[in-house]
Amino acid sequence: MNTKINLAGIEMKNPVTVASGTFGYGREISQFFDLSKLGAVITKGTSLKPKNGNKPPRVCETASGMLNAIGLQNPGVEYFAQNDLPFLRKYDTKIIVNACGSSVDEYVELCKILNTLDIDGVELNLSCPNVKEGCMAFGNTYDGVKKVTTEVRKVLDKPLIVKLTPNVTNIAEIAKAVEDAGADGVSLINTLLAMKIDIYKKAPVLANITGGLSGPAIKPVAVRMVYQVAHAVKIPILGMGGIINGEDAIEFMLAGATAISIGAGNFIDPYTSIKTVEGIENYMKQQKIEDINEIIGAVK
Ligand SMILES: Cc1cc2nc3c(=O)[nH]c(=O)nc-3n(C[C@H](O)[C@H](O)[C@H](O)COP(=O)(O)O)c2cc1C
Numbered sequence: 304m305n306t307k308i309n310l311a312g313i314e315m316k317n318p319v320t321v322a323s324g325t326f327g328y329g330r331e332i333s334q335f336f337d338l339s340k341l342g343a344v345i346t347k348g349t350s351l352k353p354k355n356g357n358k359p360p361r362v363c364e365t366a367s368g369m370l371n372a373i374g375l376q377n378p379g380v381e382y383f384a385q386n387d388l389p390f391l392r393k394y395d396t397k398i399i400v401n402a403c404g405s406s407v408d409e410y411v412e413l414c415k416i417l418n419t420l421d422i423d424g425v426e427l428n429l430s431c432p433n434v435k436e437g438c439m440a441f442g443n444t445y446d447g448v449k450k451v452t453t454e455v456r457k458v459l460d461k462p463l464i465v466k467l468t469p470n471v472t473n474i475a476e477i478a479k480a481v482e483d484a485g486a487d488g489v490s491l492i493n494t495l496l497a498m499k500i501d502i503y504k505k506a507p508v509l510a511n512i513t514g515g516l517s518g519p520a521i522k523p524v525a526v527r528m529v530y531q532v533a534h535a536v537k538i539p540i541l542g543m544g545g546i547i548n549g550e551d552a553i554e555f556m557l558a559g560a561t562a563i564s565i566g567a568g569n570f571i572d573p574y575t576s577i578k579t580v581e582g583i584e585n586y587m588k589q590q591k592i593e594d595i596n597e598i599i600g601a602v603k
Contacts, residue, residue, distance in 0.1 A: 311488030315342030322566030334589020368518030549582015
């Protein structure tokens with residue numbers, strides 16, 4: 304049975320990775336299982352300089368999901384290179400850095416540095432709904448996405464995957480901008496812009512007022528978007544949004560995803576990602592599938 308896939312030039316032993324921001328830099332979850340079991344680890348959104356993120360409360364639960372407005376808290380790329388990268392490199396898994404910035408120049412400067420590091424690829428975050436500048440401000444128009452991706456492509460030789468926001472009218476058009484600008488892959492979906500109100504305090508629950516919805520609640524939206532993007536572009540797709548088991552992962556792959564990420568599922572159960580690897584293998588055995596690549600985009 305073959306579970307190896309090639310995501311945008313990154314050879315992964317299986318199609319399962321973890322969604323940025325739900326796995327830190329791998330240290331905490333490495334106490335539960337061997338990270339080498341994953342096809343890849345995707346880091347927390349990392350910026351040129353350290354960021355404190357938003358004021359708390361920054362997360363809350365919703366029906367079948369959660370809201371977050373972390374605001375891209377991270378230690379910055381230098382700290383990552385010196386501390387987290389050597390830690391992650393001890394494992395036999397691919398390392399993809401989720402990169403975020405607040406201007407085109409910042410994305411370019413960051414990616415110049417990432418280009419010199421021993422990492423396997425970059426996931427360019429043009430989709431965070433919880434910061435005032437950058438990210439989604441570029442990510443929700445064809446021209447914005449094309450501009451940042453084009454400039455980053457000039458300085459980055461490593462595999463480049465661009466992560467899209469679902470908070471747009473036409474996701475296929477935005478994915479086309481990524482492809483037209485020369486990226487190697489596209490990743491979707493980030494969280495859906497959402498809000499929760501405390502009816503007794505008569506106030507928003509999150510200090511940021513709005514946050515991003517993730518978890519099983521968003522899965523059907525994500526599957527629909529992966530399917531639409533798969534029909535619009537030729538570059539491979541990293542699919543995510545509410546995946547918590549092997550069956551969910553298979554659904555995304557049938558819709559057109561080459562690989563998938565586990566996000567909020569890591570908070571429900573730290574073993575969700577490796578259970579998903581096993582779930583995919585069980586499905587392959589049960590359905591007598593020799594090669595996982597056979598099912599990618601099989602639903603026309
Ligand atoms: C607490 C939290 C932090 C996140 N931080 C990031 C981030 O730094 N960069 C990014 O691209 N996406 C971030 N995301 C979005 C996830 O990577 C993912 O796209 C989204 O949650 C949908 O997948 P899920 O439903 O499996 O969680 C974050 C999500 C959560 C819940």
